[in-house]
Amino acid sequence: MHITKIIGWLRHSIVLALIACALLVGWLLLKPGREDLPWTPLSLTDPIGMATRGKIVDLTGERDQCLALLESSGLEFTPRDPFGKDQCRVDDAVRASAGQTLLPLAPASVSPSCPMAIGLLLWQAQVVEPQAQAILGSKVTNIETFGSYSCRRMYARDDGPWSEHATADALDVSGFALADGRRISVLKDWNGNADKARFLRAVRDGACDLFATTLSPDYNAAHADHLHLDLANRGTMSWRACR
Template identity: 35%
Template sequence: MPIILGRLAVVVAMGLAVCGGLLWAGVIVVPNHLNPFSPLRIADSPSWLTRLKLGRLERNGAQCLAVLADSEVSHKPVTDQPLEQGCGFSNAVEVSRSSVGLSRGFTATCSLTVAWALFEEHVLLPAARRHLGQEIVRVTHFGTYACRNINHRAGGRRSEHATANAIDIAGFVLADGQQITVKGDWIGSDPRRRAFLRALRDGACDVFDVVLSPDYNEAHHDHFHFDMGSYRTCR
C-alpha cells in the first residue's frame, strides 16, 4: 500500500506540473481571475487567488504601478523614504482621489492602494447600492502613514501605518448627503446601515491581509483598520 500511494503521489505531482506548464504557456485558457499565472486586474472579482496576486505586487513595484494605472485611482509615485527606527516606505504613491471622493489625500504603498481600488470596485460600491439604494460619494479616513507603534503604545511592535501599509476608515457620505460612521452606525438603530458596515468588513477580508472592526477591540470602536502586513486577521 505505501508503494501504491507513493506512485499515486508522483503521478498527481506530475499531472499538476504539466497542467501548470500548459497554463503558463497559454495552451489551457481559463478566466483571468482563476488563472494563477495571469496578472491581477482591478476589474476581476476577488477570488481565492486575489491575495496571492496582491502578494506578487508587493515584490514587483513596476507591475504594481501598471495594475494601478488601469484603475480609477488618481495617483503619482512618491520618493522612497528609507526606514529609520522602523518607519518609512518604498514603492508608495500619493493618492488624491479614487472612484469616490476622499476626505483628504493619502500616501500608501502601491499594493495597499491596489487593494483599496479592488475594495471600492467590488465591495464598497456594490454594498452601498444593495443595502442603501444609492452611491457613495466620499470616504472619510483617519490616514495612512504615521510613524508609531500599534494602538499608539509607547512600546511594542511598529504599526503597519509606520510603513504606509495601512489605512483607517471612519465613515462615508452618500449621494443625498447622509453620513454613515463606523462609530455611530456599527451598533446604531438603522438595520440597513448596520448591514452595510458589516458587508464592508466581511468583503474587505477577501482583499486585505488584516481587517479590524469595532468587534476587535475598543481601540477600533470608530474605524475600520485595513492593512497589507505579514499577518492574516479578519475581525
C-alpha cells in the same frame, strides 16, 4: 510475464486513473478562474477570488509592477517621492487625485502605499459601491479616513512589532459619505440592524477577502470608531485576521 505481476500492474493503473479522474472532476466543479490561481498575475477586472488577497500582499516591495498596475486601472494619482527612514521608510506611497470616483478617499491628502491603493480600488469597485447601491440605494462619494502613514509601533507602544501604518500599508476607515447627503459613521452606526449597520458589516466582510488584516468594532474598543485594513505579510496567502 507472471500473471500476478500483470494483475498488480493493472491494479496500479486503475488506481492512478481513478485519482486522475477525481482531480479532473474536482477541477471542473470548482472551475477556478485567474482570481483563484495564485501563480497568475493580478488583474483589476477579475472578480475577487481565493488568490486575490495573496496577490495584493505580494505587491509589497514591487514598486514598479504595482505602479504599472495602478496606471492600468484608469485611476488618476500621483506617486510620492520616498520619505521616512528605517522601519518607517516608504518608497511606494501614492496620492489619488481629488474628485475622481474610482477611489474617493477623504481627506484627499491621504497617501497609502501602492499595494494598499490596489486593494482599496478593488474594495471600492466590487464591495463598497455594489453594497451601497444594494443596501442604501445611493452612491458612495467619499471613503472617510483617519489616515494611512504613521511612524509608530502597534497600538503606539514603546516596543513590540511595528504597525503596518509605519510603511503606509494600512488605512483606517472612519465612515462613508453618500451622494444623497447621508453619512455613515463606524462609531455611530455600527450597532443594530439598521441599513447603515448592515452596510458597514458587509463592507467589513468584503474587506476580509482583500486585506491581510481587517479589524472592526467587533474586535476591540481601540477599533470602535474605524475599520483598520492592512497588508501584513504572514507568509502564506491564506492566513488573515478578520474580526
